[in-house]
Amino acid sequence: MATALSWQKEDVRLADVEAALAELRGEAAADAPSMRTSVMTHIAWVPHGWREKARAALEGMAERHPSRTILLFPEPDAGTSTIDARAMVERWEVPDTGRGIVTETIELTLHGRRAKAPASIVEELLVSDLPVFLRWRGEPPWGATELEQLVGVTDRLIVDSTEWDDLPYPYRRLAELFPRCAASDIAWARTSRWRAHLATLWPEIAGVGTVRVRGTAAQAWLLCGWLRSRLGQPEIELEHEEAETLEGVSLDGNAVPLPPGDPPAPSDVLSDELERFTPDPVYEAAVLAVTS
């Protein structure tokens, strides 16, 4: 069970946020011993329209990945150039110990020009020596200053290409970031059960010519790219049938039986990606295979 304490203020300096967090941590420890515990800094860039989804995805995640989470809400068209902040400290009981841990969430609404230099804002709030994960909701503004800046302070960029339009073209822009920062794609993670299942069809699958995927466009392209790159056959054709989730795969007209087990919950998928620290060469090769 978690207990949450919060503070909020408009037009703040970042020092105000740090001071408020220190005070909240003290309050959280007033009744029972608490430890501030972090395994990473988790930044999420959340454009207008994604706020509730972003907050929902965090539900339960802080419990699995104690971290400092910084949610950035850009409002570049606002008339002023200020930062509004909300800081929250959550205290989680560690079962059977009588002790608790505290995790921190900072929500910053960046008005006007403040939305143009986000790295200078988050740099002051990063937890030293721990990895930084950047979750970007929607399609990143390829080449824009805010993306370039945040990628510069990030160890791993997490996107969900299911949220993008005009696939597969944006994958080319994503691939341009590979040399600078490791990337995770939630859409790719959601194909893992099917990839493991398709791998069991080796070696019969080696000569496949057409793959038909009933799922999102992202899942279809990524599965096709994966087969092309792993099997060394760039000519494998994709037939895509739109569906909200990955429901079926056929190889040369033959339906593949459903893989065993249940699909993972959304928070589990994100959580698993937060446990990866190095580039995923198999994903990168799959992305490159659909853009070439």
Next chain:
Amino acid sequence: MTETAPAQQEENPLADGLALRRTPDPCALVIFGASGDLTHKKLMPALYALAVRRLLPEHFAIVGVARTDGDDATFRKDMQGAVQQHARDPFRQDVWDELAAQLHWVTTDFADTGGEDTLHKLIEKLDEEEQLGGNRVFYLAVPPPAFPTIVDALGKRKDEKGWTRLVVEKPFGHDLESAKQLTAKLLEYFSEDEIFRIDHYLGKETVQNMLALRFANGIFEPIWNRQFVDHVQITVAESIGIEGRAGYYEQAGAVRDIFQNHLLQLLALTAMEPPIEFTADAVHNEKVKVLRALHTPGPKSVVRGQYGRGFVEGEEVAAYREEEGVAPDSMTETYVAAKLYVDNWRWADTPFYVRMGKRLARRETTIAIQFKRAPHPPFEETASEGLRPNVLLVHVQPDEGVSLAIGAKVPGQGMTIRTVHMDFLYGGAFRTGMPDAYERLILDAMLGDSTLFTRTDEVEEQWTLVDAIVAGWERDRPAFPNYPAGSWGPPSADDLLHRDGRSWRRH
């Protein structure tokens, strides 16, 4: 799809980058002693946890074997109750239904050959129906006297189909001689790499974390030696009594119940050299070097005790000799403390103080590395009177984690220094739930990975030390009971350290 003959010769390129699921080959798990406590409290809850995580093989069967009358239906019902009562995961009907369908029961005591036949026929049938490939894990969750009969029965039926693994619960023998006899019996039919001797402490995450702590961090290993370490204290304390196991405990005592296995394994992991790789043989080789280097302690370096009446959690509890099934003049020890030395280059002259016992003040298993004091603190003596030496404390259970005691300045005018703790709490940093030791060990046995099991030579070295200690005890008769239940053991255990100018850690 077209046939691609050359591709069949290659490794599967689609397997690259996929998460390595440690899923074993199809197999039958045969549990001897399936009506016992271990099966109810540990084995079946562990199997259920593995089923929840889909870590069991798709083609799988569990056969419960015991003398108790029963059938598949009663076994399934009984095990459902065990899972609902003891599993760490919430009960899921869909997972249970799938697992329950794989449960089978055989009643036999192996005294008659008919029992062997029934079991053998069932396994053969399951092999065929469930495509188990002839792979078998035999789990001996039975008292040691039953081992030879079962091993003979299994060995005579052993065939070349698939693989066979034999999991043996402790105690592995009663002394060196009986351990050797048991090994010889097992080796009549099974090879060493088919024998898995369980010491469930090795399946605990925190015990494995000792290897991570030492060998994945550059800062500890350079100071993990006699130059910097003053001494090591290992405590395996239980607040419970013998819990109705008088028959076993009267024979075993603390030295055979805990010291011979759990405690010496913890010591070996603490003192061992870095293995060249994390494989079973490499780890066993380093552990056995430590066990061989253990200096046999003289009589004055070993203290034994037995609890009298006392209070635990505010409740008055009986003396050991008043427990049901215990002889009123029993001389069985419920507590052992010892000063041990590891005679090698790294640890020469560095004492390892170990203690273990029942009905102690609280349940706690810890490994404390106490470092030497700072050679010349430039502060006034009064400023640092509250300062204790640095201690790296590994909490094996409960409060799993690691603490480092350091000196810190008390805020305010002047310079006053006190000891504070920097804590890493497992449940705080990794909130994914700690798997039970048996989950890990059952899965490892099915996978054929014996890294976290004990090898013959380790067991024999452990018994060599225990035999030497017990031989010394035959010459004297201490005045038992000598410590009240709910205390930290007999006063002579404190004297053991006081003689060296040291004391047991404060709790």
